[in-house]
Amino acid sequence: MKIHKEGHNILIRLSIILLVINAIVFGFLPSALIITGIISVILFLSVLQFFRNPTREIVIPDENVIYAPADGKIVVIEETKESEYFKDKRLQVSIFMSPTNVHVNRNPISGTVNYFKYHPGKYLVAWHPKSSTENERTTVVIDTGDAEILLRQIAGFMAKRIVNYLDVGEEVEQGTDMGFIKFGSRVDLFLPLDTEITVALGQKVKGNKTVIARLKQ
Secondary structure: OOEOHHHHHHHHHHHHHHHHHHHHHHHHOHHHHHHHHHHHHHHHHHHHHHOEOOOOOOOOOOOOEEEOOOOEEEEEEEEEEEOOOOOEEEEEEEEEEOOOOOOEEEOOOOEEEEEEEEEOOEOOOOOOOOHHHHEOEEEEEEEOOOOEEEEEEEEOOOOOEEEEOOOOOOEEOOOOEEEEEEOOEEEEEEEOOOOEEOOOOOOEEOOOOOEEEEOOO
């Protein structure tokens, strides 16, 4: 199993802490070592699976197809006003990531990064209506040449750090890593109103595998 680079230091530190705890237990209460050992293994494997990074290459990139930028469940499909960048109406599609999902965020389409901004904020639960405007978040706009797509990584109750690798002016390739949200939350997409949505509410999606929408040609 491939582990994402964001998990390397966390897993090393966790291993050291667990080894120290088990060494202390062995020294003072040997009879409890089996219990603490089992708990340690379960905890380590739980964190390990969170940072898994399955290889998912897009075989045939398509400039008109928008792939899921994250694993999770579709929790919002609606027309709404995007007030940070576009300041007009867009189609919003939101993906909620539970702690058991892969948490790598991927570029859903190729293009040029026209806008990037990090917003410090609260840690409301990801499904809270105000989480997209009040929580810690990043906003990225990718210009395909024919349309602009806005992506917003949103931290939630458990997520305490958002990582984003993009810079303004950078050329990005569809399917490559965009970032990572440590311990879960949500990714919102804001699309042109004439975009064809190809997913449904409640549907489970996979990054680089599920087609979220198709841009009008």
